[in-house]
Amino acid sequence: MKVTSFGEVLWDDFPSGKVLGGAPLNVLVRLQSFGVDTAIISRRGDDADGEELLRQIQAKNVNTDLLQVCKECDTSLVKVILDKCGSASYEIVYPCAWDRIVVEDAALQRVAESDAFVFGSLATRDEVSRAALDKLMEKAKFKIFDVNLRKPHYDTDRLLATMKRADMLKLNDDELYELSAIYGSPYHSIEQNIAYLNRLTGAQTICVTLGGHGAILYKDGELYRHCGFRIKVADTVGSGDSFLAGLTYKLLNNAEPQEAITFACALGALVASRHGATPDISLQEIESFMNPA
Numbered sequence: 001m002k003v004t005s006f007g008e009v010l011w012d013d014f015p016s017g018k019v020l021g022g023a024p025l026n027v028l029v030r031l032q033s034f035g036v037d038t039a040i041i042s043r044r045g046d047d048a049d050g051e052e053l054l055r056q057i058q059a060k061n062v063n064t065d066l067l068q069v070c071k072e073c074d075t076s077l078v079k080v081i082l083d084k085c086g087s088a089s090y091e092i093v094y095p096c097a098w099d100r101i102v103v104e105d106a107a108l109q110r111v112a113e114s115d116a117f118v119f120g121s122l123a124t125r126d127e128v129s130r131a132a133l134d135k136l137m138e139k140a141k142f143k144i145f146d147v148n149l150r151k152p153h154y155d156t157d158r159l160l161a162t163m164k165r166a167d168m169l170k171l172n173d174d175e176l177y178e179l180s181a182i183y184g185s186p187y188h189s190i191e192q193n194i195a196y197l198n199r200l201t202g203a204q205t206i207c208v209t210l211g212g213h214g215a216i217l218y219k220d221g222e223l224y225r226h227c228g229f230r231i232k233v234a235d236t237v238g239s240g241d242s243f244l245a246g247l248t249y250k251l252l253n254n255a256e257p258q259e260a261i262t263f264a265c266a267l268g269a270l271v272a273s274r275h276g277a278t279p280d281i282s283l284q285e286i287e288s289f290m291n292p293a
Helices: 023-033 048-059 105-113 127-137 156-166 171-180 190-201 239-252 255-270 283-290
Strands: 002-006 012-014 017-021 036-047 067-072 076-082 086-091 116-120 143-146 168-172 205-209 217-219 222-226
Touching: 002 023, 002 105, 002 127, 012 048, 012 086, 017 023, 023 036, 023 116, 023 143, 023 156, 023 168, 023 239, 036 048, 036 127, 036 156, 048 067, 048 127, 067 076, 067 143, 105 127, 116 239, 143 156, 143 171, 143 239, 156 171, 156 190, 171 205, 190 205, 205 239, 205 255, 217 255, 222 283, 239 255
Parallel strands: 002 036, 002 116, 012 076, 036 067, 116 143, 143 168, 168 205
Antiparallel strands: 012 017, 076 086, 205 217, 217 222
């Protein structure tokens, strides 16, 4: 299995120090731990933060051949603010190195060879990276759009155009309601708004996460649900990214949708129970968490 992602690589700046992050990278780190061939298409600064970022990504065995170096902009540093429940908010500087991703032939070839291509909305905020993503999407077999709204770094017209090109959408319930209202939905329930988004975009797979209450997966006209796992939250940073990685891993392995969403919810919960975006979690540990003896 081969998965490539596009977008932000950065340092999450916690009160306790800097941690490697960025949603597209977090998804790959988790997939790599399951044995998937992964590669990141992004851009780092020509600075000490960029050198350390490269070293740490390589240490996680994610392919960095397509990680470009930017002379004009710094490596991205994002201030993370945690509330008393462990939920995170972010202060994201613009511009930074991953706003300047350009298209390379090797990246086009890698995307064409991949089973899935993962990207989010954040890396579409600048016209340079946006143009690169547009060309890469033309080569992708299966396009996964992690909507991941971060105000003020998105444009709703551009979001809709991107969703219409995606095969699979992943967003949380707040994002679903926000976008449904913007795009004229008259509905009030999650299920109705998922159906509305399906009709609007044509995406045949839509997953909506519900925080500690699990997730709903729409796939090929059917709805699948999981009510979540009860855990003590350490912080929520990266839990949605690991959820997406788990869901992608199972769906690409042709698992039944219910099995896929259960696995993804378990993985997301385990990540939220620990500090940091990509704590070490094995497949065996996930299985034991889902089915304790």
